[in-house]
Each structure stands twice: as structure tokens, then as C-alpha cells.
Amino acid sequence: MFLAWNEIKNNKLRFTLIVGVLMLVSYLVFFLSGLANGLENMNKEAVDKWDGQGVILTEESDINLPQSSLTLDDYNGEGVDEYASLAQINSIATSDDHKSNVSIFGIDKEEFIMPNVIEGDAFAKEGEVIANESLKDEGFKLGDKLSLSSTEEDLTIVGFTNNAKFNAAPVLYTDLYTLQKVRYGKAAENYEDRINAFILRTDNLSDIEVPDELQVVDTTTFIENLPGYSEQNLTLTFMIYFLFIISAVVLAIFLYVLTIQKVSIFGVMKAQGISSSYLARSVIAQTFLLAIAGVIIGFILTMITGFFLPAAVPVAFNYLDLLVYGIVLIFVSVLGALFSIQTIVKIDPLKAIGG
Amino acid sequence: MAILEMNQVNKFFGSGHTEIEALKPTNFQAEKGELIAVIGPSGSGKSTFLTIAGGLQTPTNGKVIINEMDITSLKEKKRSAIRLREIGFVLQASNLVPFLTVSQQMQLLDKVKKHNLSAEKLKELYQSLGIEDLLNSFPSDLSGGERQRVAIAKALYTDPSIILADEPTASLDSDRAFEVMEMLKEATTKNDKTTIVVTHDTRLIDYCDKVYNITDGRLSLKQPSH
Numbered sequence: 255m256f257l258a259w260n261e262i263k264n265n266k267l268r269f270t271l272i273v274g275v276l277m278l279v280s281y282l283v284f285f286l287s288g289l290a291n292g293l294e295n296m297n298k299e300a301v302d303k304w305d306g307q308g309v310i311l312t313e314e315s316d317i318n319l320p321q322s323s324l325t326l327d328d329y330n331g332e333g334v335d336e337y338a339s340l341a342q343i344n345s346i347a348t349s350d351d352h353k354s355n356v357s358i359f360g361i362d363k364e365e366f367i368m369p370n371v372i373e374g375d376a377f378a379k380e381g382e383v384i385a386n387e388s389l390k391d392e393g394f395k396l397g398d399k400l401s402l403s404s405t406e407e408d409l410t411i412v413g414f415t416n417n418a419k420f421n422a423a424p425v426l427y428t429d430l431y432t433l434q435k436v437r438y439g440k441a442a443e444n445y446e447d448r449i450n451a452f453i454l455r456t457d458n459l460s461d462i463e464v465p466d467e468l469q470v471v472d473t474t475t476f477i478e479n480l481p482g483y484s485e486q487n488l489t490l491t492f493m494i495y496f497l498f499i500i501s502a503v504v505l506a507i508f509l510y511v512l513t514i515q516k517v518s519i520f521g522v523m524k525a526q527g528i529s530s531s532y533l534a535r536s537v538i539a540q541t542f543l544l545a546i547a548g549v550i551i552g553f554i555l556t557m558i559t560g561f562f563l564p565a566a567v568p569v570a571f572n573y574l575d576l577l578v579y580g581i582v583l584i585f586v587s588v589l590g591a592l593f594s595i596q597t598i599v600k601i602d603p604l605k606a607i608g609g
Numbered sequence: 610m611a612i613l614e615m616n617q618v619n620k621f622f623g624s625g626h627t628e629i630e631a632l633k634p635t636n637f638q639a640e641k642g643e644l645i646a647v648i649g650p651s652g653s654g655k656s657t658f659l660t661i662a663g664g665l666q667t668p669t670n671g672k673v674i675i676n677e678m679d680i681t682s683l684k685e686k687k688r689s690a691i692r693l694r695e696i697g698f699v700l701q702a703s704n705l706v707p708f709l710t711v712s713q714q715m716q717l718l719d720k721v722k723k724h725n726l727s728a729e730k731l732k733e734l735y736q737s738l739g740i741e742d743l744l745n746s747f748p749s750d751l752s753g754g755e756r757q758r759v760a761i762a763k764a765l766y767t768d769p770s771i772i773l774a775d776e777p778t779a780s781l782d783s784d785r786a787f788e789v790m791e792m793l794k795e796a797t798t799k800n801d802k803t804t805i806v807v808t809h810d811t812r813l814i815d816y817c818d819k820v821y822n823i824t825d826g827r828l829s830l831k832q833p834s835h
């Protein structure tokens with residue numbers, strides 16, 4: 255530490271550069287992690303909200319909710335603690351000059367998908383909906399009449415709930431009949447029992463028996479099969495992992511150059527009898543200090559940016575993730591430093607002294 | 610009892626046509642309290658001799674014994690520990706760490722070795738070297754002579770039994786050179802050390818108890834101690 259710290263103090267410019275690079279890399283890692291997390295939430299918030307362990311869909315649907323079509327009497331709740339029926343369509347809702355993609359959930363008010371109401375009232379009459387509060391940011395308010403892209407039917411926002419996005423679209427909760435009206439218009443009566451899925455609450459998902467044309471899917475699999483979800487996640491995760499490699503390599507190069515520059519200094523110290531392991535530990539300690547500084551500054555910058563970011567940007571920081579990524583960054587930086595250790599070990603003190 | 614002993618030590622460099630015997634088979638002994646000079650022309654093998662004596666390189670044949678310990682066949686790791694404990698090097702080129710102040714050069718040694726000079730003794734050492742006002746300076750702010758004196762302080766600070774100096778006075782004017790020799794002399798006699806000074810400056814040999822000549826790798830005693 256003594257050597258490491260004094261060297262840093264006396265070579266501020268070069269070490270500031272290293273910290274700067276680490277700071278930028280960690281900033282990017284933290285931000286991407288926030289973005290990944292935010293996008294993930296946007297996709298699955300409503301699924302987390304209904305808090306089920308599994309979903310019953312048709313075999314043909316390929317685990318895609320809108321493609322799954324079944325009827326209320328396809329399943330009677332055998333083998334689960336609780337179940338709820340869900341009909342769902344995607345649409346575009348317009349009110350005055352506000353416009354938003356929405357995902358409409360047709361549910362039974364008495365079942366557990368029914369959301370909490372944080373403002374206004376629950377839907378009671380035909381055509382009434384509880385909307386996700388994110389629609390407020392887009393200019394919608396209580397009492398707004400929503401016209402939909404797919405139908406003549408109008409919906410009215412009577413209440414707001416929170417944390418309800420499905421596949422990136424805010425959810426409108428309404429009763430089953432209203433949804434069928436939106437979907438089938440005048441013919442709704444004939445299709446009243448048409449739904450897309452049953453949501454299950456149970457601890458033994460694997461024990462549930464359904465007919466051949468249906469399948470039971472656990473919630474994780476269901477989320478992973480949301481359109482675009484896995485691809486998005488994979489891309490961002492890949493970028494983050496790549497940044498780990500970049501920071502290790504950049505650090506390795508930086509420290510290697512610094513080590514090469516210091517060969518004669520190390521040699522002189524070794525001639526005196528200072529062991530290679532002391533010098534190696536000093537380089538590791540130095541890297542550790544620099545990495546911690548870079549990661550912490552990167553973190554602070556990320557937080558500041560997050561604070562000023564408009565709500566529409568889907569960034570949500572998971573502090574546990576950030577902590578893990580921060581530690582990994584410090585760890586790979588130190589790995590980069592190990593690359594220079596063998597150089598230090600190989601330095602011949604005799605060369606440093608010169609004949 | 611000799612503190613440093615070399616038995617039939619020689620050193621070859623290169624191989625085949627380019628092989629040279631930089632140090633011919635050499636027997637050498639140094640006792641406590643002796644200040645020894647090794648003089649010879651450039652390329653004669655002075656540094657080779659000194660670095661083998663200090664365990665910085667291994668001889669091709671023969672044995673090097675420091676303080677009753679045969680270091681010839683030890684691994685670098687062990688030799689490094691012995692250098693730290695037993696030997697103080699003063700080198701011609703500056704052997705200071707550029708990003709440490711004068712007093713930090715000594716602190717660094719505290720980090721890697723116990724039982725260095727007491728604060729009091731260190732202060733005396735600084736004073737006798739005339740560097741007590743330079744303690745917070747970095748090597749780059751010192752003159753060549755000042756750097757050399759700091760290097761001597763560094764070599765003496767660990768309280769080694771053997772001091773090996775390779776042309777310690779090369780970058781000094783003659784007044785300073787004599788001063789440095791006096792200091793080495795004092796450290797040697799007062800603290801019962803053994804000091805070997807490699808030099809080609811024949812004016813310095815008056816300070817020494819023994820003078821060895823080295824030509825073409827052959828070491829020979831020039832005159833008996835006086």
C-alpha cells in the first residue's frame with residue numbers, strides 16, 4: 255500500500271487517466287444494467303403483480319398469450335390453491351391528443367388478478383377500466399374516454415393502479431365482458447367464455463394435469479417467452495460481459511506499460527532485497543485502489559444521471575445487481591494486473607544495476 | 610571469522626566463440642571492520658565480482674559464503690532475503706525510487722524489514738551525510754552527489770553486515786568523493802561492517818585497508834594492509 259499510494263500521489267495524471275477509463279466503463283456497465291432491468295420490468299411488471307407460479311395456455315399458442323385461446327370451462331382449478339382467468343388483447347388507446355399502446359386485461363373482479371386501486375375506483379360497469387399510472391405521465395387522467403384502434407367501443411378510466419406493464423405496454427384492467435365487447439363487438443355474447451389463459455397459484459405446478467391440447471407453463475418460462483424479452487436481455491447482458499473483458503484488457507495494457515516503465519525501479523528495489531511478492535502485492539493493491547475509485551465514481555455518476563433522466567426512459571437500478579457488477583469490475587481489473595506480475599517476477603535486478 | 614568468503618569462484622559469459630571468463634577462479638576473504646577497494650580498468654570484471662559477492666548473480670563455479678551461509682545454490686527468493694538482511698548496495702547509478710521522498714525511501718525499508726536503525730541513529734546518519742535538510746525532497750530535486758549520499762544512507766539504514774559499493778563516487782567532485790569515502794570508512798570501523806568499494810579512482814585507495822587489483826578477470830592483492 256505504501257509504495258502503491260505514494261506512486262499514485264506523485265503521478266496523478268497517469269493514474270487519473272486509469273481511474274477515468276475505469277469510471278467510464280463502470281458507468282456504462284451500471285447504466286446498461288439499469289436499462290436491462292428497466293426493460294425487463296416493463297415487460298413483466300404485470301406478471302409479477304399477479305404473483306402466480308404458473309400459467310395454463312393452449313399447446314398451439316407456443317407460450318404466447320395472445321395466440322392462446324381457451325374457454326372458462328377448460329379448467330376447474332383442480333390441484334391448485336387459487337386460479338384466475340385472463341383474457342388479453344393489445345390495442346392503441348386514444349383520448350384527445352394522447353395516444354398509447356395498451357394491453358387490456360379482461361378479468362374476474364373476484365379473482366386475484368384484480369389490481370389494487372391507488373386512485374379513483376375499481377371498474378363496476380361495462381366499459382370501465384383501471385389503468386396503469388404510467389398513462390398519467392402520458393397525459394391521461396381519471397374520467398378520460400378512451401377510443402380504441404380495434405373497435406367502436408369506448409372505455410372510461412375510473413381508477414389507477416401501479417406497476418402494471420405487460421410487454422412494455424401499460425395495462426388496462428376491465429371485466430371479461432367489456433373485453434369481449436372490445437374484441438368481438440356485437441358478437442360478444444357468443445364468446446363470453448373465451449379467454450387466453452388461466453393464472454395459477456400453487457406450490458406443485460408439476461402435479462397439475464391438463465388435457466393434451468393445453469399446457470402448464472411456469473411463470474419464469476412464460477416471461478422468457480414474452481415477445482422480444484429474451485433477445486433484449488441477452489443483448490444487454492452480452493454487452494455488460496463484454497465490458498468486463500474490455501476493462502480487464504484495458505487495465506492489463508495500462509499496468510503493463512507502467513510496469514515496463516518501472517523495470518529499473520523494480521530492479522533496484524529487488525537488488526536491495528525487496529521481494530518480488532512485495533512488489534507484486536503493491537501493484538495489485540494499486541490496481542485495487544484505482545478500480546474501487548473508478549467504480550465508485552462511475553456509480554455516483556450513474557446515480558446522478560438516473561436522477562435527471564426523464565421518466566419515459568426505462569432505467570431502473572437494481573442495487574444488488576450494481577453491487578455485483580461493481581465487484582466483478584474490480585475483480586477483473588485486478589485480474590488485468592496479474593498479467594504484469596510475471597513481468598515483475600522476471601525482472602533481473604542485475605540489469606537494473608548495470609555493469 | 611570471514612564475513613564474506615569466495616572459494617574458487619569464476620564466471621563465464623556467453624558460449625562457444627563468444628565465451629569469456631569475466632572472472633577467473635578467485636579466492637577472496639573479507640573480515641569485519643575492513644574497508645576494501647577493488648580497482649581495475651573498464652571491463653576487467655569489477656562489477657561481476659561485486660554482484661557475485663552480493664548474491665545478485667550466481668557464479669559458474671565455486672562457492673560464495675556470506676556470514677557462514679553458503680548462498681551459491683540458493684534460489685533467488687532466498688538470496689533476495691539475504692541481500693535484504695546482510696547487504697547494503699550503493700550503486701553508481703541512482704538506486705532511489707523516484708516517487709518517494711528521502712525519508713520515504715527509508716520507510717519503504719521499514720515495510721519489508723524489521724530491526725533497521727533507530728530513529729535516533731537514523732538522524733545521526735542523516736547528519737553525518739549532510740542530508741538532514743533534504744528529507745522531504747524527491748530524488749529528482751537532488752543533485753547527483755546528494756542522491757549518492759541518500760543512496761548511502763539507504764544502504765546503511767538496514768544495518769547490513771556487508772556494504773558493497775560500485776563506483777559510489779563516480780558522479781561526485783573530489784571533495785565530495787573524499788567525504789563519501791570518509792563516511793564509508795567511519796561506518797565500517799565504528800559499526801564493525803565490511804565494505805567493498807569498486808572504483809577506478811586511485812585517489813580513494815588511501816582510505817582502504819586492503820586494495821585489490823583486477824585485470825582481465827584476475828583478482829590480486831595489491832598491497833598488504835597498513
Ligand SMILES: Nc1ncnc2c1ncn2[C@@H]1O[C@H](COP(=O)(O)OP(=O)(O)OP(=O)(O)O)[C@@H](O)[C@H]1O
Nearest residue numbers: 609622623631649650651652653654655656657658
Ligand atoms: N551479462 C553479461 N553477458 C555477457 N558478458 C558480460 C555480462 N556482464 C559482463 N560481461 C562481460 O564481462 C566483462 C566484465 O564486465 P564487468 O561489468 O564486470 O566490468 P567492470 O570491471 O565492471 O567494467 P566497468 O568499469 O566498465 O564497469 C566484460 O568484458 C563484459 O563485457
Ligand SMILES: [Mg+2]
Nearest residue numbers: 608609655656
Ligand atoms: Mg562495472
